[in-house]
Amino acid sequence: MVRGQSFDENTYDSDNTVFSPQGRLHQVEYALEAVKQGSAAVGLRSKTHAILLTLKRSTGELSSYQQKMFRIDDHIGIAIAGLTSDARVLSNFMRRQALAERMVFNRPIPVNRSVSAIADKAQVNTQEYGRRPYGVGFLVIGQDSTGPHLYEFSPSGSSLEYVAMSIGARSQSAKTYLEKHFEKFESSAYDDPISVSILKQFAPVGSLEQLIEHGLHALRETLQQDKELTIHNTSIGIVGPAGSHEVGVDGLGSFRILEEETVDPYIQALPPKEAPAGTNAPAAAAPPAPAGDEDVQMAE
Amino acid sequence: MDGKTAPQMRHFNPYSDNGGTILAIAGQDFAVIAGDTRQTVGYEIQTRYAPKVFRLNDKAVLAVNGFAADGNMFVKKVKQKLEMYRHAHAKDMPLRAIARLIQTMLYAQRFFPYYVYNILGGIEEDGSGAVYSFDPVGSYERESCRAAGAAQSLVQPFLDNQIYFKNQQPIPGGPPHPVHLPLSRVIALVTDSFTSATERHIEVGDELEMFIVLSRSHPQQSLDPRLNATEVSTTASGEKVFVIRRPLKRD
Amino acid sequence: MDHFPTNWGRPRNDLNDAYNTYPLHQRPYNGPKDTFADGVQRTQQPIVTGTSVLAIKYKDGVMMAADTLASYGSLARFKDIQRLHPVGSHTVLGAGGDMSDFQYIQTSLDTLLIEEEITQNDGHSLGPSEIHEYLKFLMYGRRSKFDPLWNSIIVGGVKDGRSFLGYVDLLGVTYEAKTLATGYGAYIAQPLLRDAVEEREGQENSITEEEARKILETSMRVLFYRDARSLNKYQVATITAAGISISESQHLSTEWSFAEGIRGYGAQTQ
Numbered sequence: 001m002v003r004g005q006s007f008d009e010n011t012y013d014s015d016n017t018v019f020s021p022q023g024r025l026h027q028v029e030y031a032l033e034a035v036k037q038g039s040a041a042v043g044l045r046s047k048t049h050a051i052l053l054t055l056k057r058s059t060g061e062l063s064s065y066q067q068k069m070f071r072i073d074d075h076i077g078i079a080i081a082g083l084t085s086d087a088r089v090l091s092n093f094m095r096r097q098a099l100a101e102r103m104v105f106n107r108p109i110p111v112n113r114s115v116s117a118i119a120d121k122a123q124v125n126t127q128e129y130g131r132r133p134y135g136v137g138f139l140v141i142g143q144d145s146t147g148p149h150l151y152e153f154s155p156s157g158s159s160l161e162y163v164a165m166s167i168g169a170r171s172q173s174a175k176t177y178l179e180k181h182f183e184k185f186e187s188s189a190y191d192d193p194i195s196v197s198i199l200k201q202f203a204p205v206g207s208l209e210q211l212i213e214h215g216l217h218a219l220r221e222t223l224q225q226d227k228e229l230t231i232h233n234t235s236i237g238i239v240g241p242a243g244s245h246e247v248g249v250d251g252l253g254s255f256r257i258l259e260e261e262t263v264d265p266y267i268q269a270l271p272p273k274e275a276p277a278g279t280n281a282p283a284a285a286a287p288p289a290p291a292g293d294e295d296v297q298m299a300e
Numbered sequence: 301m302d303g304k305t306a307p308q309m310r311h312f313n314p315y316s317d318n319g320g321t322i323l324a325i326a327g328q329d330f331a332v333i334a335g336d337t338r339q340t341v342g343y344e345i346q347t348r349y350a351p352k353v354f355r356l357n358d359k360a361v362l363a364v365n366g367f368a369a370d371g372n373m374f375v376k377k378v379k380q381k382l383e384m385y386r387h388a389h390a391k392d393m394p395l396r397a398i399a400r401l402i403q404t405m406l407y408a409q410r411f412f413p414y415y416v417y418n419i420l421g422g423i424e425e426d427g428s429g430a431v432y433s434f435d436p437v438g439s440y441e442r443e444s445c446r447a448a449g450a451a452q453s454l455v456q457p458f459l460d461n462q463i464y465f466k467n468q469q470p471i472p473g474g475p476p477h478p479v480h481l482p483l484s485r486v487i488a489l490v491t492d493s494f495t496s497a498t499e500r501h502i503e504v505g506d507e508l509e510m511f512i513v514l515s516r517s518h519p520q521q522s523l524d525p526r527l528n529a530t531e532v533s534t535t536a537s538g539e540k541v542f543v544i545r546r547p548l549k550r551d
Numbered sequence: 552m553d554h555f556p557t558n559w560g561r562p563r564n565d566l567n568d569a570y571n572t573y574p575l576h577q578r579p580y581n582g583p584k585d586t587f588a589d590g591v592q593r594t595q596q597p598i599v600t601g602t603s604v605l606a607i608k609y610k611d612g613v614m615m616a617a618d619t620l621a622s623y624g625s626l627a628r629f630k631d632i633q634r635l636h637p638v639g640s641h642t643v644l645g646a647g648g649d650m651s652d653f654q655y656i657q658t659s660l661d662t663l664l665i666e667e668e669i670t671q672n673d674g675h676s677l678g679p680s681e682i683h684e685y686l687k688f689l690m691y692g693r694r695s696k697f698d699p700l701w702n703s704i705i706v707g708g709v710k711d712g713r714s715f716l717g718y719v720d721l722l723g724v725t726y727e728a729k730t731l732a733t734g735y736g737a738y739i740a741q742p743l744l745r746d747a748v749e750e751r752e753g754q755e756n757s758i759t760e761e762e763a764r765k766i767l768e769t770s771m772r773v774l775f776y777r778d779a780r781s782l783n784k785y786q787v788a789t790i791t792a793a794g795i796s797i798s799e800s801q802h803l804s805t806e807w808s809f810a811e812g813i814r815g816y817g818a819q820t821q
Contacts, residue, residue, distance in 0.1 A: 071387070095387055099380050106684040110675040145711070146674050248536045312595075314694050316722055339726050344737050346718070347726035369691050369723035412695070 017129050027133060028126050031155035034135035038081030038295040040168035040222035041068060043139040043150045044178070044215050046185045049208050049240030049253075050141035050148040052079040053215040055168075055222060056233045057295065066295050069237045069257050073098035075108045075143050077237045077255035081168030082136030082155075084295045090118050090134060111142035115151040115159040123157030137167045143239045143253065166218060173221035178214075185211050208243035212236060212266050220273065229267055235259050236266065315367045315415045316341050319503030321449035322352055322363035323493055324421040325463060326429035328480040329515035333361040333421035333431075334490045335449075336498070336548060337507040339368055348506035348550060355532055356382055357392040359539045360422035361511040362402075365449035366436065367415035374414050378402060395422045399432040399440060406438035413437050417448040423539050427517040451497035451504050458496070462489055483512070487527070491546060498548045505548045514540040597649035597701040599623055601634045602780045603736030604645035605770055606705045607744055608729045609763035610756050612714045612791035613679075613707035615645045616767040618775070619800050620782035627782065635788045637795045639664050641710040642679040643788045644686075647734040648702035648721065656686070656700060679708025679715035679790075683725070691723025703733035708790045732770075735778040740770040760789065772803050 012018055013026030020026060042053045056065035069079050070087070072094045080087040097117050101109035118138070125131040138153040152158075152165045163186040166174035215236070220229055227233075236258040242249035245265040249256060258266075319340035324333040339350035353363045354375050362378065364371035381401060385393045393401070399420055406414060418434040433446040445463045447455035460466040465477040481489075490510055498505040512529065514521060521540055523529040529542040599621050606615040621629040634653070636644045638660050646653040663685070668676050677685070683706040693700050699721040706717045717727045730744035747766045751757060758766075767787060775781045783803040789796050 092387075095384070099383060103376065103380065104685055104688050105677065105681040107681055110673065112673050113671065113675070144675070248534070250534060312697060312699060314697065314699075314722065316724060318724065341724070344741075346724075346737075347728040349728070350726050367722075367724075369687075369694070369725065372687075372725065373691060373723070 015129070017127060025126060028156050031133035031135050032137075035082040035137035035154065035167055036169060036171070038083075038136070038168045039066075039068065040166060040171050040174060040219060041079035041081050041139050042164075042166045042171075042174050042178070042215050042218045042222075043079065043141060043152075043162065044164045044182075044185060044211055044218075045141070045148055045150040045162070046208075046211050046240075047187055048148065049211055049238060050143065050150050051208075051211055051215055051239075052077065052139055052141050052235075052237035053212070053219045054079045054235045054237075055219060055229075056235060058233075065233060068295065069235050071255055071257070072114065072140075072142075073102075073108060074252065074254040075239060076111060076114060077141055077239065077257070079139045079237060080136055080295065081171075082295060083134070084136075086134045086136040087138070087295075090121070090136065090138070093121065094118060108144055110144045110146075111140065111149045111151065112159075112161070114142070115140050115153055118153055119157050119159040122153070122155055125155075126157055139165060139167060141237060141239055141255070148240055164214075164218070166222070168222070170222040174218040177218040177221050181214055181217075185214055208238070208240065209245070209266070209269070212238075212243075213270060216266060216270050220270075228273075229270070231260050231264050231267055234263050234267065236263055315370075317366070317450075318346070318350075318368035318371075319450045320352055320365055321447065321451040321455060321494070321497055321501070321504050322365045322417070322419055323445075323447045323455055323459075323490060324361075324363060324419045324431040324433075325445040325459070325481075325486050325490060326421065326431040326443075327483055327486055329423075329427060329429055329518040330483050330486075331361070331421040331423065331429040331431060331513045332483075332486050332490055332510060333363050333419065333513070334494065334508060334510040335363050335365065336494060336504050337509055338503065338505050338548075340503045343502070345506075351509060353509050353511055354379075355511060355541055356398065356422075358533045358535060358541055359392065359513060360395050360398050360420060361513060361541065362398075363419045363421070363448075365417045365419075370414040371416045374405070374416055374418075377405065381405070394425050395420070395430055395432075396424060396442075398422075399442070402432075402434060403438040403440050406434060406436065410437050419446050419448055421511075422513050423515045427515045429513070429515065447493070449504075451501040454497050454500055455493045458493060459489070483514075483518075484524075487512070487544070494546075494548060506550050508544075508546040508548050510544045510546070512542045512544065514542075595698075595701065597652070599628060599650045600780070601632065601647045601650055601653070602778055603732060603734040603740065603774055604634065604647050604703070604705045605736050605740050605744065605767055605774075606645065606707050606716055606731045607748065607758070607763050607766060608714050608716050608756075609758040609760060611760060612709040612789065613643075613716050614760070614763045614767060615643055615705060615707050615788045615790075616771055616785055617645045617647075618771065618782040618785040620780070620784075621650045622780045625779070627780075630782060630784065631800065633786060633797075635786055635797050636660075637788075637797065638682050639668060639677055640794060641676070641790070642682045642706060642708035643790050643795055643797070644682075645705045645707070645733075645788070646702050647704075649700075652700040652702050653704075656689070656702065656704070659689070660685075676710075678710030679706055680710075680717070682706055682708070683715065683717040683719060686719050687723055687725045690719050690721060694721060694723050705731050705733060707788075708795075709792055712792065714790075735780070736770070736774055739774055739777055743770045743773065768803070772805065775803055775805065 012020035039055045039057045044051050054068035056068050058065045070091045071077050094114050097114055098109045122134050125133045133155040140151040142149055150162050152160055152162055164178035164182045239255045240253045320336050320338055322335040333353055335352035337349045337351060339346045352365055355361050364375055382393050402418055413436045415436055420432040424430045431443050431446055432440050433443055434440040445459045447459060470476050494508045523542055527544055529544045531542050533541040601621055604617040615635060617634040619631050620627055621632040634646055636657050638644055690700055701721050703720040708715050716731055718731050719725045729748050732741040771785050775783050783805055784800045786800050787798045
């Protein structure tokens with residue numbers, strides 16, 4: 001009897017440094033599952049802006065909403081899906097790296113290097129004995145001398161740049177939306193606040209408002225049937241020049257998080273959901289999102 | 301110990317004095333923090349524009365004077381601590397906490413001090429204007445006004461007289477000396493202090509850089525346009541920070 | 552007679568040797584004595600030294616000049632040493648002070664640039680202001696360990712349409728200005744450079760390349776006449792948006808016939 005075939009494949013999942021006969025690292029794949037348990041985050045990028053949109057959960061009337069977005073530096077912000085505690089460790093590391101870059105070179109850390117730094121950290125956990133992979137995925141937006149960027153970081157140690165991406169529960173629905181519409185915003189550049197204020201009523205093609213509208217559409221796809229986007233459960237993170245609804249944004253277009261009343265104009269502008277008569281993109285069989293005060297419930 | 305093994309006497313002095321002067325005055329609901337921009341060593345003017353006054357956040361401005369390399373590094377480290385505080389608490393550190401932070405950071409280098417005189421000015425949580433002054437190893441106190449640096453000995457007696465009304469008798473039967481001076485008066489005193497110091501001290505001059513922090517309770521939330529001030533505060537709802545730059549004599 | 556100017560005393564007791572002319576051997580020390588001096592181990596003194604570096608901002612970028620001499624005390628020991636060093640494609644360093652410390656800085660910057668521009672290869676490169684900040688960090692760190700890199704360095708360059716000119720020395724003291732000069736040049740040449748720039752106050756950017764070269768040549772000549780640790784052979788670096796060019800070493804034309812009549816210069820002794 002050939003060893004390995006007689007056992008369940010999952011024999012190879014107790015130690016993340018051991019490959020299965022199929023060449024897979026099961027623990028790493030389980031970590032990727034932890035990311036899918038978290039509520040969704042969506043990221044989009046145009047020629048001038050990069051934005052994040054997240055869906056916050058709360059256990060109920062009595063609890064607050066779980067924070068899903070973090071500022072790393074003036075020019076970088078992240079959205080998370082998965083274990084919030086793991087996210088704090090990694091985001092603190094990114095913050096320290098950003099401070100060190102300012103200390104030594106007095107410049108904002110290049111976005112790709114910030115993401116690569118945590119990807120390298122995550123990779124170590126997939127190879128060294130006695131460790132566990134991080135149970136969290138990030139969408140990272142930032143701007144540097146090469147313009148605005150959107151990256152995805154995952155516990156497997158990969159970091160890839162995207163025009164649009166989504167992670168977390170039912171993120172496949174958001175991705176389906178983004179794949180269908182990305183051409184409308186990926187190469188649009190809009191940096192003209194004056195004409196924005198003239199055309200306040202409707203979002204001009206290529207504007208930040210339009211980018212956010214696409215983002216909200218994508219985020220809405222990840223909702224359960226009976227849920228709606230509200231100002232309480234939606235956060236928007238932005239880098240890039242101020243939009244027409246924004247006040248007090250600095251000249252650099254630093255990272256800012258819109259929450260509660262500041263997201264109101266964008267939610268108001270969103271056309272209502274289409275009739276639920278099967279017109280919604282069929283959600284891929286994602287596990288139902290568990291309720292909990294953590295982004296992911298670690299144990300019942 | 302015989303002479304051959306005794307350590308050789310060499311001398312490397314890790315400090316230099318880079319001149320210049322700083323000054324801060326607190327009003328009831330504002331603070332003015334100023335410094336000249338000349339950097340010198342000995343008789344040499346190294347540059348005519350090296351800032352010594354730095355906005356830390358919308359309610360705190362720090363002026364540093366003494367050894368320029370220590371000063372710049374110290375400000376950089378304070379800013380990094382404030383950034384970490386902002387990450388941890390999602391708000392700006394209050395002024396009195398920054399003052400204590402600065403004392404801790406200075407005293408940590410008690411046996412290899414930052415050769416820097418710090419003056420911190422801004423707005424407290426209760427909305428009052430405040431000035432904190434420090435010695436190089438962290439002793440500090442809250443005051444109404446303080447000058448430090450090359451022309452301290454020229455400016456401080458002037459301030460004692462004009463702010464604290466030392467050696468001045470109130471007019472008999474008239475009003476007592478005011479406790480707080482209005483902003484326009486303070487700006488005039490700061491400007492005059494620096495033009496006078498420039499006149500009499502070779503290490504002071506080139507340009508005056510003056511930060512003004514207005515409390516939310518200050519009746520005016522903007523400055524007289526004739527002052528030609530630039531606003532540098534970041535939020536519309538918090539304290540207002542302005543910079544005024546004035547030429548000083550360059551000789 | 553004591554041939555070391557640092558021992559003659561100056562109007563002010565400068566805290567380090569601004570002339571970069573520390574001699575080789577132990578000299579008598581006339582300054583105040585620290586009670587605990589015998590128990591403290593200090594670091595070093597410069598051995599082979601370069602003298603002034605001059606730099607000026609002009610219309611297209613930055614121009615820098617330094618002679619090619621490396622002195623061993625008062626001995627003109629190496630007469631073809633390059634003291635201008637390119638770092639990446641936007642920046643040039645010019646160094647006075649200890650030449651071995653400068654070579655160490657060159658090596659560590661070259662290593663840094665390999666990591667930054669070859670290994671990372673992501674379109675982000677270090678410009679002159681980043682190099683200056685890094686050097687400040689390095690030099691201040693070393694002075695804080697009482698093990699200074701004994702140099703005065705000028706960092707000049709152009710990146711993204713902005714020209715940069717900054718100074719950093721063994722203490723970690725830094726500053727930026729439109730004209731810079733280290734060592735003896737800070738006293739002799741800096742006034743000439745400032746004069747040339749300030750007479751165009753408000754339109755500094757109108758100085759052409761030829762004019763900048765002329766200003767530097769004049770200043771280098773004056774320095775050669777007056778600085779005993781200088782040489783009449785120098786190089787000029789120009790850093791513009793188009794890139795870096797460092798000239799071959801060129802000779803300064805000088806006129807010494809006037810010296811014939813000056814007592815102390817010629818053959819006459821009285």
